Amino acid sequence: MMNNEKQIIFYNANSAYFNVHGLPFASKEHPFWRLPDDVFISQTIEFLKQHPSGAYLSFATASPSIRIKASVSSKAYMPHMTATGTLGCDLYIRKQNSWVFLATTKVNEENYDITIVEGLPSKRREYRLYLPLYIALNHLAIGIEENYTIEATEPIKPEKIVFYGTSITQGGCATRPGMNTSSIVGRTVDYEIINLGFSGSAHLEPEMATVIAQLKDIKLLILEVEANAGDALVLKDRLENFVNIISQTQSHMKVMLISHYPYALAAYKAAIKARFVDHYHFQKQLCHQKGWEFVDGEVLLRKLNFEESVDGVHLTDLGFYFLAVALKKRIKNLLG
Structure with missing residues (x-):
């Protein structure tokens, strides 16, 4: 036209x-x-x-x-x-x-x-x-x-990094599309990046795992699910099986699991803090048992003193950038 x-x-x-x-x-x-x-x-x-x-x-x-x-x-x-x-x-x-x-x-x-x-x-x-x-x-x-x-230009790369997670993985609340973490990471690695972040909906359904398992040549699966799956009380019940379903079709896939990012109210509400601590230990122990990479989400952004958030939960560009910088180092260590 x-x-x-x-x-x-x-x-x-x-x-x-x-x-x-x-x-x-x-x-x-x-x-x-x-x-x-x-x-x-x-x-x-x-x-x-x-x-x-x-x-x-x-x-x-x-x-x-x-x-x-x-x-x-x-x-x-x-x-x-x-x-x-x-x-x-x-x-x-x-x-x-x-x-x-x-x-x-x-x-x-x-x-x-x-x-x-x-x-x-x-x-x-x-x-x-x-x-x-x-x-x-x-x-x-x-x-x-x-x-x-x-x-x-840039033919589609066969080897993939898949991000699965919450609204933060989807990109809430970046000021523009290029500033979500998966996109920042994607500009520095030689892998096809697949963003499967779904706001409020990272519930580890086996049906979702079956869909992801259809992808070929996943080199790294990055999971950020606690904020949704933990609140929905399905984290402990579904996490291991979710990864197992995907692993059945992926011969060389590595897994990175990120725990909850900083949340200011957790410092003042004992019930929230207790839940975070429980989920932290569960995820860390499971990663140790399964040989997955565990990443403490709170530690990743702690030095920003909660300035990385627009509303106490979702990230600003500041948070996405610092998160991407931290993840790039870990991805390089895992994949070379």
Whole structure:
């Protein structure tokens, strides 16, 4: 489709001009869903699986300007999370061997068509466009100037790191899509990153484990589930079996289990503190028995003195960044 006024040609995001990363279960009918169309786990996950958290497009073009045309299911709907993080797209550019943030879509509309960057010197550059964290993406097209070409880059990597967890894993409450932990980590490792964070819904269902087990060549499974599974009283009952189901199809998969992140009220409410201590010892002992990597979530962020949170629970960009830095070191130690 061509816009004559600005001489922009749009290319559908789920076309051969792009590689779409982080969505191994996507279908032609639902190209931005994180789980298979025909899998039902819970009503909440049925809603959240439509949010393409952690996914991105990779492409290259020499076009001086890039436009984003998107249709999402609603405007931003959370008081503690920005519109850019909820429904926006982040554009990153390759600079030598690193990925550098370039621009974001500053908009809060169900349908938007905006120029995300313009006036660049004409030169072929590689880009990543990160997709919304907390909204269903119904349609996405990338526009470039007429007489320029666009092509897919970064072939999908066979080896994977899978993040499964709570709203924090999904990206609540990053200010923009590129700032959730899985995306920050993904810019520094040579693995395909799959984000399966589901807000309030990391309940370790065996059906979810069966879906994850369908993936091939998982090198590392990172679990952050206590805040949901612990409150739902299923952590002790389901955790070991959840990993066992996935392990049956993965010959070389390693497991990292992260306990609860800092929570200020735990310092003042004895019942919360006692529950955290109980879950801490259970998870640490199970990791020791199974040969998994145990990571104390509270220790990871303790030095930030609770400044890493937007509401006492969910992380800000500060928290996501520090968490990613800590996890990158552990991932390198585990996978080399």
